[in-house]
Amino acid sequence: xxxxxxxxxxxxxxxxxxxxxxxxxxxxxxxxxxxxxxxxxxxxxxxxxxxxxxxxxxxxxxxxxxxxxxxxxxxxxxxxxxxxxxxxxxxxxxxxxxxxxxxxxxxxxxxxxxxxxxxxxxxxxxxxxxxxxxxxxxxxxxxxxxxxxxxxxxxxxxxxxxxxxxxxxxxxxxxxxxxxxxxxxxxxxxxxxxxxxxxxxxxxxxxxxxxxxxxxxxxxxxxxxxxxxxxxxxxxxxxxxxxxxxxxxxxxxxxxxxxxxxxxxxxxxx
Numbered sequence: 001x002x003x004x005x006x007x008x009x010x011x012x013x014x015x016x017x018x019x020x021x022x023x024x025x026x027x028x029x030x031x032x033x034x035x036x037x038x039x040x041x042x043x044x045x046x047x048x049x050x051x052x053x054x055x056x057x058x059x060x061x062x063x064x065x066x067x068x069x070x071x072x073x074x075x076x077x078x079x080x081x082x083x084x085x086x087x088x089x090x091x092x093x094x095x096x097x098x099x100x101x102x103x104x105x106x107x108x109x110x111x112x113x114x115x116x117x118x119x120x121x122x123x124x125x126x127x128x129x130x131x132x133x134x135x136x137x138x139x140x141x142x143x144x145x146x147x148x149x150x151x152x153x154x155x156x157x158x159x160x161x162x163x164x165x166x167x168x169x170x171x172x173x174x175x176x177x178x179x180x181x182x183x184x185x186x187x188x189x190x191x192x193x194x195x196x197x198x199x200x201x202x203x204x205x206x207x208x209x210x211x212x213x214x215x216x217x218x219x220x221x222x223x224x225x226x227x228x229x230x231x232x233x234x235x236x237x238x239x240x241x242x243x244x245x246x247x248x249x250x251x252x253x254x255x256x257x258x259x260x261x262x263x264x265x266x267x268x269x270x
Contacts, residue, residue: 008037027058029113039069046077059112088114107180109214115177125165182220187227196230199237218248222255236262
């Protein structure tokens with residue numbers, strides 16, 4: 001999960017999600033709309049009998065809220081909460097497992113803040129089913145062939161790995177950038193990202209407010225998506241003073257057509 005606002009538990013309940021299946025929480029910065037739901041989340045997990053460690057990643061400032069939560073309200077948890085401080089000034093690898101890497105993205109806001117870049121690791125090629133049947137390849141050899149091995153038939157004919165397989169699917173990626181001033185230099189970091197979520201707190205007419213408060217306008221976010229050649233842009237973090245959110249979409253699609261607006265329970269397939 002990325003960030004944890006006050007309604008995070010409500011969102012999980014409405015979606016029918018089990019919060020105890022959550023293993024890692026990434027906090028972008030220490031503002032209330034991104035972190036005030038975390039104490040409740042930690043407490044509820046304990047009440048539901050969680051035993052697995054919960055890993056939380058975020059700026060050093062996040063530690064203070066966690067310390068108060070654990071020392072005051074959650075003193076008898078049956079699980080550990082492990083905090084991983086993130087240097088918000090560096091683009092660095094902060095998490096990795098067998099299938100994904102998570103990188104921090106330095107952002108520019110009124111407090112230390114970073115985004116997160118989730119990068120799927122390259123997969124193995126797909127073995128062609130008709131080749132398995134034609135050459136009688138045993139299932140025990142499929143992983144070897146995916147990893148690059150050829151196949152030798154009973155008469156000594158060598159069938160190349162390239163003939164037996166089709167290329168792997170292109171690795172997918174998702175970048176989350178909120179909250180931040182417009183940073184054109186992020187285009188290189190975000191190059192060819194499959195799905196980019198970027199804040200667009202204001203439409204173009206409020207660009208001076210965006211500059212003052214460390215935010216981005218819809219056209220600026222769209223320009224970044226265009227420059228970075230991303231696949232799809234999702235805009236969010238809209239100002240409460242803007243009642244008609246279609247203005248954001250109109251301004252953004254004029255620059256980057258493949259843009260959608262974030263909304264509660266919106267599901268995007270990457």
